[in-house]
Amino acid sequence: MNIDIKHIAKLSRLRIEDDKIEKFEKDMQSIVNMVEQLPDIDDTLTLDVNNAMKLREDVEVTDKYTREQLMKNAPQVQAGCLVVPKIVD
Amino acid sequence: MELYEKSAFELSEMLKAKECSAAEITESVLGRIGKTEASVEAYVTVCEESAREQAKKVDEMIAEGKELHPLAGIPIGIKDNISTKGILTTCSSKMLYNYVPPFNATVMNKVNSAEMVVTGKLNMDEFAMGSSTETSYFKKTKNPHDLTRIPGGSSGGSAAAVASGEAIVALGSDTGGSIRQPSAYCGVVGLKPTYGSVSRFGLVAFASSLDQIGPIGRTVKDVAMVQSLICGHDKMDATSKDIAYPDYAANLKNDVKGLKIGIPDEYFGEGIDAEVKDAVMETVKLLEKNGAEVRKISLPSTAYALNSYYILSSAEASSNLARFDGVRYGYRTENYDSLIDMYEKTRSEGFGDEVKRRIMLGTFVLSSGFYDAYYKKAKLMQKKISAEFSEAFADVDVIATPTVPSGAFKIGENMGDPLKMYATDICTVTINIAGLPAISVPCGKTANGMPIGMQLIGGHFREQTLLDAANAYESIVGGFGNIPKIV
Numbered sequence: 001m002n003i004d005i006k007h008i009a010k011l012s013r014l015r016i017e018d019d020k021i022e023k024f025e026k027d028m029q030s031i032v033n034m035v036e037q038l039p040d041i042d043d044t045l046t047l048d049v050n051n052a053m054k055l056r057e058d059v060e061v062t063d064k065y066t067r068e069q070l071m072k073n074a075p076q077v078q079a080g081c082l083v084v085p086k087i088v089d
Numbered sequence: 090m091e092l093y094e095k096s097a098f099e100l101s102e103m104l105k106a107k108e109c110s111a112a113e114i115t116e117s118v119l120g121r122i123g124k125t126e127a128s129v130e131a132y133v134t135v136c137e138e139s140a141r142e143q144a145k146k147v148d149e150m151i152a153e154g155k156e157l158h159p160l161a162g163i164p165i166g167i168k169d170n171i172s173t174k175g176i177l178t179t180c181s182s183k184m185l186y187n188y189v190p191p192f193n194a195t196v197m198n199k200v201n202s203a204e205m206v207v208t209g210k211l212n213m214d215e216f217a218m219g220s221s222t223e224t225s226y227f228k229k230t231k232n233p234h235d236l237t238r239i240p241g242g243s244s245g246g247s248a249a250a251v252a253s254g255e256a257i258v259a260l261g262s263d264t265g266g267s268i269r270q271p272s273a274y275c276g277v278v279g280l281k282p283t284y285g286s287v288s289r290f291g292l293v294a295f296a297s298s299l300d301q302i303g304p305i306g307r308t309v310k311d312v313a314m315v316q317s318l319i320c321g322h323d324k325m326d327a328t329s330k331d332i333a334y335p336d337y338a339a340n341l342k343n344d345v346k347g348l349k350i351g352i353p354d355e356y357f358g359e360g361i362d363a364e365v366k367d368a369v370m371e372t373v374k375l376l377e378k379n380g381a382e383v384r385k386i387s388l389p390s391t392a393y394a395l396n397s398y399y400i401l402s403s404a405e406a407s408s409n410l411a412r413f414d415g416v417r418y419g420y421r422t423e424n425y426d427s428l429i430d431m432y433e434k435t436r437s438e439g440f441g442d443e444v445k446r447r448i449m450l451g452t453f454v455l456s457s458g459f460y461d462a463y464y465k466k467a468k469l470m471q472k473k474i475s476a477e478f479s480e481a482f483a484d485v486d487v488i489a490t491p492t493v494p495s496g497a498f499k500i501g502e503n504m505g506d507p508l509k510m511y512a513t514d515i516c517t518v519t520i521n522i523a524g525l526p527a528i529s530v531p532c533g534k535t536a537n538g539m540p541i542g543m544q545l546i547g548g549h550f551r552e553q554t555l556l557d558a559a560n561a562y563e564s565i566v567g568g569f570g571n572i573p574k575i576v
Contacts, residue, residue: 001459001462003453005449008449008452008453008456009449011452011456012407012436012445012448012449012452013411013414013429013432013433013436014433014436014437014440014445014448014449015433015434015437016437016445017437020442024442024445024446024449027446027507028446028449028450028453030507030508031399031446031450031507031508031511032450032453034395034396034399034508034511035396035397035399035400035450035454035463035467036396036462036463037393037396038393038396038397038400038463038466038467038470039393039466039470040466041466041469041470041472041473043469043472043473045465045468045469045472046472053327053328054327054329054331055327056324056327063192065191065192069191070191071417072189072191073187073188073189073191073417073418073419074416074417074418075415075416075418075419075420075421076421082416082417084416084428084431085425085426085427085428085430085431086428087427087428
């Protein structure tokens with residue numbers, strides 16, 4: 001299977017510099033060639049009932065974090081909001 | 090013998106008998122860090138001040154006659170992908186170079202409530218993707234047994250810190266071998282617990298269905314003590330299993346009589362160094378001489394484990410790492426002209442090449458038209474591998490294999506060739522695919538003096554069986570040796 005690095009990078013929201021494309025293409029191709037060697041197995045996927053996830057009850061969240069604590073790591077904050085580039089004209 | 094050379098269990102007994110103080114233990118480990126860290130480079134962040142304060146607090150509690158947890162006052166290092174409130178948590182990535190979590194991982198709440206002393210945050214492969222700790226954005230950790238060699242990965246900082254005496258015990262995380270593989274390379278003991286036995290809440294996700302936090306120590310008993318502390322159900326992790334967990338350390342046995350050990354041919358074939366095979370088989374013979382029964386078993390799908398692992402783990406990683414977009418935390422690119430431009434530049438500048446390869450592989454195998462050919466096939470293979478293990482565990486108690494195919498390689502040796510790097514995980518990935526527990530213990534050295542590891546694999550939630558077998562082996566050989574001289 002040949003893979004289109006530029007397309008996959010775009011889907012991944014990544015950009016690969018031009019001088020690195022060739023190396024990435026070669027490495028990714030050899031990785032894909034390795035992983036695609038899998039046999040066809042005549043079976044179906046089933047949910048493991050012994051390992052079902054236990055979801056929490058729909059109850060009030062009691063963790064007490066302030067807006068300031070939660071936004072302390074944000075690259076850009078203004079008036080208590082996260083700043084991002086304009087997305088609507 | 091310096092305090093930093095002692096085990097957590099010995100130090101715990103000394104504290105109880107008032108033969109030393111927590112402050113003395115912490116000073117000894119910090120002193121060791123001061124002496125060897127420039128060569129080993131195991132830490133991303135050393136928490137000297139808070140470690141001293143915590144040790145002082147423990148000494149005060151002892152003076153007041155308070156009942157303390159056996160691990161109180163014991164220095165522990167934490168892999169840098171485990172969230173520590175108020176302490177930098179970088180995942181060794183530029184993407185999180187400045188990230189300070191506002192909350193603790195569940196394991197950190199446990200470490201703190203046991204009054205352990207956190208020495209700092211340990212280096213790792215970026216986002217735990219790698220097998221040598223060379224993909225770290227910050228530094229290259231060295232193997233304490235030979236500073237020109239890699240410590241393994243991705244928990245390379247954790248294993249190197251414990252091996253060099255820069256920590257008494259450490260926490261790592263294991264998605265495809267990341268606790269066991271560096272433990273083997275550095276000559277220490279590392280346990281990858283059963284999936285669901287240790288809460289993943291606060292562990293920065295790589296592949297959520299495979300990730301598991303676990304302990305690294307210089308003795309099996311130390312590993313059992315830390316595992317007893319960190320295991321248990323947690324409502325913050327929906328995959329955490331709500332069962333009764335034993336106190337592994339208190340129950341620890343010292344006997345392999347009647348233990349049925351399975352030897353799978355598939356783990357002793359091509360690609361495994363002869364000296365590694367010999368060392369593991371000699372260890373198995375030693376256990377047999379001490380009363381264990383050895384049986385040949387077969388795990389025929391092992392040949393497909395690596396393929397399935399890289400499909401499943403990368404698929405999950407591509408989704409998990411979508412959150413790093415430069416909006417809410419971490420790195421953001423400087424110049425951009427639109428939202429998409431900001432996303433793409435932030436991610437391209439913030440992630441290293443190995444992380445990019447995994448995100449792209451995951452995106453590819455999940456992309457339209459390819460799902461059935463890759464992801465679904467890998468999931469079916471996962472089912473098959475798990476079934477083969479279940480069948481094997483009907484006949485044996487533990488399965489013994491090499492942990493890694495060879496001794497630690499030279500820094501830089503495999504960096505140009507991702508497939509060669511991936512191949513070092515060949516003996517460990519199956520265990521994550523099947524969600525099983527496994528422990529790596531030192532079992533001899535290669536001709537050039539590098540540690541060799543034996544992996545013991547157990548059935549789901551059978552950590553006690555693994556720890557008992559490993560503990561018996563440790564007493565038979567009279568311990569795993571001293572901390573290496575670091576030159």
